[in-house]
Amino acid sequence: MATFVHIDIPADDVERSKKFYGDLFGWKFEKPMPDMDYYLFESTGLDGEAGIGGGMGLRGEPEQRMTSYIGVPSVKEYAEKIEATGGKVLNQMPVPGWGYLAICLDTEGNIFGIWEENKDAK
Known part of the structure; x- marks a missing residue:
C-alpha cells in the first residue's frame, strides 16, 4: 500500500x-x-x-508550500491513475540519481506529490 x-x-x-x-x-x-x-x-x-x-x-516560487510525497512503484502509472480519477498532474520530473516525482492536485484542490525511487533516474 x-x-x-x-x-x-x-x-x-x-x-x-x-x-x-x-x-x-x-x-x-x-x-x-x-x-x-x-x-x-x-x-x-x-x-x-x-x-x-x-x-x-x-x-522556488512565492506560492510554493510544504508538500508531502507518497511513495509509488511508478510515477508514470500513478500519474495516469490520478488523471483518471479526477485529479491533475501539474508537473513531472526526474531527480537524477534519486528517482522521479510528480506534483499533483487531488479532487479538492490539495497539492501532493508522488515519488518513485530509482537510482537510475536521469
Missing part, C-alpha cells in the same frame, strides 16, 4: 528554517550533495521508531 515517504519544506531563509525545526523537533539536517543547496532530515515517531524523512531548500 502506498504511504507518505517524504516531506519537502520550502524556505525563504534556509538557515532560519533549519534552526526553527531543529530547535522545535530536534531534527538534524545534512547536505547530501555539496553543489546542491538542499538539506535532508529524518524524523522520529513518539515511539522512537524512524518516521518520515524530508528535505528543505529555498522556496
Whole structure:
C-alpha cells in the first residue's frame, strides 16, 4: 500500500528554517550533495521508531508550500491513475540519481506529490 515517504519544506531563509525545526523537533539536517543547496532530515515517531524523512531548500516560487510525497512503484502509472480519477498532474520530473516525482492536485484542490525511487533516474 502506498504511504507518505517524504516531506519537502520550502524556505525563504534556509538557515532560519533549519534552526526553527531543529530547535522545535530536534531534527538534524545534512547536505547530501555539496553543489546542491538542499538539506535532508529524518524524523522520529513518539515511539522512537524512524518516521518520515524530508528535505528543505529555498522556496522556488512565492506560492510554493510544504508538500508531502507518497511513495509509488511508478510515477508514470500513478500519474495516469490520478488523471483518471479526477485529479491533475501539474508537473513531472526526474531527480537524477534519486528517482522521479510528480506534483499533483487531488479532487479538492490539495497539492501532493508522488515519488518513485530509482537510482537510475536521469
